[in-house]
Amino acid sequence: MLTLVILIWLGSLLYNYIVKPTNTFVKFAAAQFVDHSVPLTGLVELPNGPSLPFCREDYRVRPEIRDLYQSRLIEMWDVDAQPLTEEQRHSALSLDDVYVPVGQVAFLYQDYLLVARKIPLGDMPQSRVPFNMELISVKHFPGMFPLSLIAVLLLVLLIYILGRMVTVRIGHWIVHKFESLIISRLPVVRTVYGSVKQVTDFLFSENQIEVRKVVAFEYPRKGIWTLGFVTGESMIDIAVVAGEPCVSILVPTSPMPMTGYTMSVPKSEIVDLDLTVDQAFQYIVSCGVLVPPQQRFTIEKLQARLKPEQDSDSLEEISSS
DSSP states (O other), X not given: OHHHHHHHHHHHHHIIIIIHHHHHHHHHHHHTTOOOOEESTTOBOOTTOOOBTTTBTOOBBOHHHHHHHHHHHHHHOOTTSOOOOHHHHHHTXXXXXXXXXXXXXXXXXXXXXXXXXXXXXXXXXXXXXXXHHHHHHHHSSSSHHHHHHHHHHHHHHHHHHHHHHHHSHHHHHHHHHHHHHTGGGSHHHHHHHHHHHHHHHHHTOHHHHTTOXXXXXXXXXXXXXXXXXXXXXOOHHHHHHHTSOEEEEEEEOSSOTXXXXXXXXXXXXXXXXXXXXXXXXXXXXXXXXXXOGGGOOOHHHHHHHHHHHHHHHHHHHHHHO
16 A cells, blocks of 8 residues: 555646646647648628537538528528528538637637637636647547656656767756856846756765665664665764764655755764665655565574684683683
8 A cells, every 4th residue: 555655646737737738849849840820811600509518509610501501590580481590400410510619719619619619618728839739639649648658758868868968968068057157147047957966966976875874773763764765975074073974874764765964974873785776765655564585584594603603702701711
């Protein structure tokens, strides 16, 4: 259940901040090339027209369709009969010739119906481009999954192309100029950008990731042990006060290791653990439930670990006597 909650939370973040904006961009780009609208000029209202779902009598037709509709009504009307019913007026009009105004343009009623069935009436787009965006997603993509898949693939391709451009000399020069001329002059942005850049450089730099290790130290008091990741050497002022070298340790929190805090701990007070970074993350995310095989506690393992220490203590006692 905890894994499911974390996956749903990550999926929600991914959809809201990456997939959804990318979907909007893809629909906007497609709306610049695919246009299902027609000019509103040249279309006329239809007197005595039937009421249609989602637009009632607010629709337009071409002049020749209006004349044809009136002729059909005259043919169907009988002087001795009652006025024409709504069903008769519907039968005299072909919905393929009906257009619904949207801003300064109009869309076929059948296309308008596709969008109206998906979006609440109060949220209907009121201009050409937004309506085309919604119509493209409904008419040309059977569901949101294909559109989201295309959007993610395009985003990955774009990131790959940008990454390749940055790795070459001219791309590196452009990024450097952007950081020095623009980012460095923005008061708040430069501080946040610099901090985030240092963290990402540390996480994705192979020569620094190799020196990371998982350790344990007594915190928040003696006898209680906390896991952490060594991220580097601590500051000189702290080492002077402590009287020995200190290391910076990132202490992640359970069950969300993306948050945590940084501590400076003397090297003599940390214990190196036989754990990989992935195993440590599994242990933290599971709140201590998933213990790696080499670290699972058994009486036999405890005795095997303590026996060499006991033998060395007994040898010291014999030699001293």
